[in-house]
Amino acid sequence: MKTKNILIQKTLIVLIATLLAGCSDYLDVSPESVWESNNFYSTPQEAEIALAGIYGVIASDEGYGRDLMILEAGTDEYYYNRRFNEDWGVSLFRNTPSDAQSFNFWTNQYQAINLANLFIESINPASYSNVEDYNALIAEAKFLRGLCYFNLTNFWNEIPLRLSSSKDQNDNNKPAASLADVYKAITDDFTFASEHLPHPGSASYVPGRAQKLAAHGLLARVYLKMSGYPLKENHYADALAHCDAVINDGYHTLTLGDGTNGYRNTFLNLIGGVYNTSEVLFEISFQNLRDQGLIGVDGRYGALNGINFGSANTFGDPNGFAQAGVYPNLSGLYDQVSDARYQWNIPSYRRTGTGDITDIGNELQVLFFCPAKYRRWEPVNYADIDIPGTEEPYVVLENSASELNRNFTSVNFPVLRYSDILLMYAEATNEVNGSPTALAIQYLNEVRSRAGLEDIAVEKPTVVTNKQLFFDELVDERSRELCFEGVRRHDLIRWELLDDKLIEVKNIVQGHPNFSAANADHQAILRGPFNFDISKHLSLAYPLIEVSINQQLDQKPEWR
Template sequence: MKKNIYHFIIAILVIGGMTSSCDHLDVTPESNWGVDEFYSNETEAEIALSGIYSLLATDNVYGQALSIIMESGTDEGYYNRRYNENWTVGLYRHTAADNYVKNLWTNLYSSINMANMFNEKLKKSAFEEEEYNRLLAEARFLRGLCYFHLVNWYGDVPLRLNFTKDQSDNHLAPSPMKQVYEQVVEDLQFASEHLYHANNPKYESGRANKMAAHGLLARVYLKMSGNPLKEDHYQDVIEECEIIINDGWHGLHQSAGDNLGYRKHFLSYIENNYDLRESLFEISFSYLRELGIMVDGRIGALNGVAFSYGGGQDGYPASYAMFNTTPNHRNAYDENDQRKDWNIANYQYTKKGDIVEVTSAMAPQFCPGKFRRWEPMNWEDLTNTPASGTTEPYMVLEKVSTLSKSFTSINFPVIRYADVLLMYAEAANEINNGPTAKAIEYLNAVRERAGLGAIETEKPGAIANHTNFFNEIVDERLRELCFEGLRKQDLIRWELLGTKLAETNASIKGDPDYISTNESHRAYLRSGNFFDENKHLSLPYPSQEVAINNELNQKAGW
């Protein structure tokens, strides 16, 4: 059955215009049925929806682009290879011909085209009205998510709401950002009305649901309230967050007596145990692999704890440590914050099989730990030296039959309940020109899960006025939501990206281990050095798209 589903999905991808992603597959797309004969029962509809999810799990979307590469180049972390500039977008060295610029655009529009085809071809007469609307709602949720990424990263973009069959449909001028955001809101509102709640027995983990739609609506409204649109939608943010909070089913993962709720929640992504109470929506690499679909999740392989042993072979929890955390990120945590040691790893596994402590932010192994594939079996090994001819034991956290050297099955969070609480707190502060009691309560809920005391007791100045509380939210979102693909867009909407990059470079140069003549250390400064406020708050249009769309003119400066 899995093989049949796999072949059906590939055929749908081909029909939807995504043939380039399927060149390596030994699949014949021709079949005895066409688009107009498909979408006539629940099985076919589910297959088509799985095809959209599979595109979101490719390298060019959540597999590595949105989750890792696009997110690099902030006060959260940066690309650390001194001898190349492969992660061009994070280094602000990209051009309009850059593959990352092109592939994100192409894959998002391919997903949108599949959603549009689904909306057009789903046979209403074949379903009860409730089921018909639920299926449409899932496709519109995914389309809204894709357009949200497009408008965030590229600004004004062509708003394609009909199935594009061939190149003759390609010529379409970009719509203003406001219009695109309004379409995203419309799609997500429809989704929030018709999707299953995650507590519905019919709901399948890893798929869109009612509260995920409300959570994304809150995020969209928060973005619309900031740069560059700067409309006031803070009350809309409050209302969407209140729907989730007052519903009462979702909440923070708590761990009685040990303050390890944060760690245990992220282990659920690593181990593929869906923690639906806190995770409103996640990209499910494990579910798609179970269907037999090859997906490209590199979560924990590119941005995980360094593991060099094994000679680059499958069977080991390899992590290539390409992404460094910054000194100012490390310094953002209070001493007792349980998130620090989880988010920022302080160890590595060497080629010789030795677990070594990493204490310097200038070390190339000073890496994120949030999506770690492994941990030491014995933590004292960080300071021990193994006997000659032996290796120190480690524990694999990923739950798969065979470990891949390149890909992981670690799921990636799109929206969590903790984010809902912080979005509410931020919006309430803006509306009230200072923190409300609820804003403080919800911030404290996030802090207390991390083992910290009430902010009014430990940091009373942070709640003294609007500015202080806003600055606390800026820092708290870094501590709580780091490496979840949110930081760069947060800094852009706050108009703080350039400021935080300058602060990051200052923290690097001010680190006691920084050596100005060390080429590797100087390479850490590239993102801050190359960033241009006039160019890098959005991506250029891909040069290939400008060439084939007569209505799409390149942005000034590109």
């Protein structure tokens, strides 16, 4: 038998909790024994609060706060490093239809979609004297709905399309729509958003929220995905057009700083809660959402995947679990002397329980060689790292309104940065023209130059003369620039390279000078690559509970 639908119940709980508990200071609500959708958004103020509720769902533990980070692991960038359990099943390719994180993320994204649908249906146009103010709010809800659907199809491919709010159990019964229909819904939403959202430079724009150029940038990302596996329709020209829309607008730029500090400064802003709207087109703003009074908004960046502080979870310490290990494949992509991104993304230090800040030792130190991109702290003087036995001073980088906590952070997550726009342009124009154009080379060089590297034509002259070599360089460059930002798994799948890259992981780890076949930690590093099965692991199984609830959704054959 099919079990009772839980999506409608959970969505209403989230919505009412948001309106009443999280934002009670903003609403004067009359008691009601029965809530109907046309009571929710009768004023612009209530509409703003309802939108904040959708952002809050997306930023919760089950969404961008934690589970997206877990689902994205297991490529050639980072892996789950706790050998004594298999909690991150998707990253280890040991997941089943009962996997907790994939179920959580699926439910979370559909909750946000249902809230967006309810918002679109219920917002009162009569409350707005200016129709564009009304359209901007609809556009924001569509932007968030399009983002959630894009996340879902990236992991599951064909998925149920729910473009109206759920009223009863029958509304939940939806078959998996075709990829063409799913992508049409996504591009329709982002297109409307690109036409009606505010420009990031306008007086009406609120940093941390959706804006029109971010919609163009995400359309470019969608069209690149549509051009690759599994749809394989050629939409490179469409991707190119939307990258052009962002680049030619002129508002967004790379953060340059002094010398090679631009990349570092970009992430210092994200860690410190400073909006850098010139480089970051869209980010998940954990601290900002908490400041609005939303409950259950949990950031984990710098905690689950952060540098260990050597603390016994003392409140106020910028500690981290360091549950994600970095593969030596990633560190090997960098010019480790000249590339400023290596110095920021790859860990060079840890703090012991006695307060001594030391170097990592080697790349197979699984509990310490973890992502450093979202670091919550760093030594005051990096030169002291090599001096043993002293308690070196450190500086806290995170700027939290509350006392620091090992479990939760206020580090914002960059969904889309301008460097990605430049690299997507380079990829798309290489495909459209059959070779790298002058602009493609220029934009790649802009990303490289910010990192302290010389022009690609000087370092690798043959790359700029050949389509395949230029593509291969972009495959590596996207990892150097965008590692741990939630794009690598989907990049490798659309390029049909995930299998090849996991084979490279096995070869590089087993060939590492510090590798020992008798070391249980070293064997655990290779769980994901050895478990990977290309016949089933390019998409996730539909969650078991969803298949039980949804009368029209059958499990994928490879997952039965």
